Amino acid sequence: MARAEKATMRQEQAAETKQKLLDSARKLFAERGFSGTPVRSINRSVGLADGLLYHYFPGGKKEIFQVIVEESFRRILEEIHQRSLEDNFDGIPLETVLEQVYRNFAEILRDNLDIFKIFFREGEVREFISWDEIDSILKNRYRWLPELLKQRAEAGEIREMDYESAADTIIALMINHLMAKLVGIVPPHLSDPQKRARLIRYQVSLWKIPRP
Structure with a gap:
């Protein structure tokens, strides 16, 4: 040779x-x-x-540890960015949009659960990635949600409301899912995709304009 x-x-x-x-x-x-x-x-x-x-x-x-944290963080960001490029919600009902957003989140969490456990449990992560950076990324990723709700209200799909608070209810559901996965106890309404979708549809129904 x-x-x-x-x-x-x-x-x-x-x-x-x-x-x-x-x-x-x-x-x-x-x-x-x-x-x-x-x-x-x-x-x-x-x-x-x-x-x-x-x-x-x-x-x-x-x-x-540093290589794992930095490479995983970069890879997850790339996946989030790629999924956002693939999303096209024009003409799609709001509940379907939110179901897709939640599904994307659940799939990323499922595929990277080990990394999320490390991110949230290990103080050493702060040496390589700041929590301010993580918080900024999360806020930037979902900052479009209140604006989306406002646009759908202007189109007559839902009623006028506090769009920031309404968006927070969806984000809180996903954060609850994340924390449940981290501790290893996921209730049925979060572990079952059909039940999660039903929760989303119910939430959107509360935003609908009441019929006369």
Whole structure:
């Protein structure tokens, strides 16, 4: 085998091992916490001898944690942005719009639950991502909701109301879902997509203009 091919193979093997370490560490951090996960546990979870982790991550456990947090945060933001580009709500009933928004949120939460557990449980996250940054992103992502409700009211689909407070009722439902998933106790009205959709439809019905 040529020297260049051997070098390429070693690089690929090293990259594969690094990814295995990251994947395993993410699960361990989510289950046991950063402080409760010794380096030895990460090594053994992927079949490495003690000490070899530092060959791939010289900064040790903290470097792994930083890579997981920063890469995951960036990936989730990209997914949120991509979903927002794909959303087209023109001419769609309001309850269907809100059901889709909630479904997007639930799918992102489901696919990244380990990361959300780490974000909300581990104080070390603040070294790499500020809570102000997270709060700003969440507000920017859903700032269009009060404006959407206002537009739908002007179109006669719903009545005039306090649009900010109305939007907060939907956001609060999603936050409750998030917190329930983090503690591992999700009530049926949040775990069942059909029941969630029924909740959304009921909420929108309260905003409808009463029929004479």
